[in-house]
Amino acid sequence: xxxxxxxxxxxxxxxxxxxxxxxxxxxxxxxxxxxxxxxxxxxxxxxxxxxxxxxxxxxxxxxxxxxxxxxxxxxxxxxxxxxxxxxxxxxxxxxxxxxxxxxxxxxxxxxxxxxxxxxxxxxxxxxxxxxxxxxxxxxxxxxxxxxxxxxxxxxxxxxxxxxxxxxxxxxxxxxxxxxxxxxxxxxxxxxxxxxxxxxxxxxxxxxxxxxxxxxxxxxxxxxxxxxxxxxxxxxxxxxxxxxxxxxxxxxxxxxxxxxxxxxxxxxxxxxxxxxxxxxxxxxxxxxxxxxxxxxxxxxxxxxxxxxxx
Ligand code: GLU
Numbered sequence: 001x002x003x004x005x006x007x008x009x010x011x012x013x014x015x016x017x018x019x020x021x022x023x024x025x026x027x028x029x030x031x032x033x034x035x036x037x038x039x040x041x042x043x044x045x046x047x048x049x050x051x052x053x054x055x056x057x058x059x060x061x062x063x064x065x066x067x068x069x070x071x072x073x074x075x076x077x078x079x080x081x082x083x084x085x086x087x088x089x090x091x092x093x094x095x096x097x098x099x100x101x102x103x104x105x106x107x108x109x110x111x112x113x114x115x116x117x118x119x120x121x122x123x124x125x126x127x128x129x130x131x132x133x134x135x136x137x138x139x140x141x142x143x144x145x146x147x148x149x150x151x152x153x154x155x156x157x158x159x160x161x162x163x164x165x166x167x168x169x170x171x172x173x174x175x176x177x178x179x180x181x182x183x184x185x186x187x188x189x190x191x192x193x194x195x196x197x198x199x200x201x202x203x204x205x206x207x208x209x210x211x212x213x214x215x216x217x218x219x220x221x222x223x224x225x226x227x228x229x230x231x232x233x234x235x236x237x238x239x240x241x242x243x244x245x246x247x248x249x250x251x252x253x254x255x256x257x258x259x260x261x262x263x264x265x266x267x268x269x270x271x272x273x274x275x276x277x278x279x280x281x282x283x284x285x286x287x288x289x290x291x292x293x294x295x296x297x298x299x300x301x302x303x304x305x306x307x308x309x
Contacts, residue, residue, distance in 0.1 A: 002044060004052070009054045012300065017055075019291050023285055025284065028165070032161075039282065043278045046274075048220075059202065060200050061282070069213070070146070072123050079128075087110055089111065092242045094246050096246060098116075098168050098169070100175060124193045146209045148208060149201075153200065154198040158198040203278035207276045208278075210277055212227060214273065239259055243259050263284065267279040267293045279293040
């Protein structure tokens with residue numbers, strides 16, 4: 001069983017760690033360059049007190065694109081499927097996460113899915129709340145409910161560093177505003193988005209969020225339904241089709257687990273009706289995925305036969 005085989009997990013993380021040398025930490029957000037290229041950590045959460053960990057598990061990191069799954073859940077709960085998917089599509093793009101090309105060539109020019117930056121910005125603009133602070137507080141409260149840890153906050157340095165350099169994301173916003181996809185003040189939307197991306201946690205927190213999504217949105221301990229069943233299903237589907245950037249197809253074949261990565265090097269994976277996995281390995285491959293994290297998931301999937309296909 002994946003949940004009680006610490007020895008295998010230790011061996012796998014040691015083997016996967018060798019791949020960090022072939023990757024590189026993200027540098028387009030200056031604060032992310034400070035990460036340690038060689039580090040790798042993992043937590044496997046199976047509900048209750050059952051959590052196995054290996055590697056530098058005390059390290060924390062920012063969610064970056066993994067937050068897109070969480071905001072999508074929140075806006076689907078706020079507004080329902082019909083409204084949300086009238087403003088953002090459901091199709092993979094095959095393009096890099098920050099590409100603008102499909103916004104221009106696709107009619108209508110709504111973003112193709114919520115996992116690329118354009119789609120995620122449109123999703124963030126739908127978070128309900130009277131003020132920007134209300135919206136951020138609702139998002140943080142949701143993260144507290146998912147992880148059971150009330151002290152989780154965003155990292156101010158990382159948020160500021162991204163806000164100051166996010167001109168590509170600004171362009172996506174202005175393009176979408178011109179085409180009526182969003183109506184927000186762009187600077188305010190970017191402020192919220194960069195704080196959302198800078199929400200900081202450790203692997204265990206990430207594995208817990210992955211576990212709730214894996215288990216139909218339910219905290220199996222308290223039986224609390226934190227995310228409605230149907231929305232948890234939608235999240236897992238997007239994780240499979242678009243979760244690993246433009247490597248999602250290959251990842252589905254090699255690993256076959258719903259997962260979402262972020263440029264900080266985090267990966268959240270959700271085995272349907274099974275464990276949640278949180279990984280942190282900031283050395284990225286050329287698509288923006290944690291290079292050693294992907295290897296680790298590949299080994300776990302092969303060893304425990306975890307592919308859903
Ligand atoms: N905050 C990052 C950005 O918008 C998230 C990208 C990612 O993790 O893929 O560029």
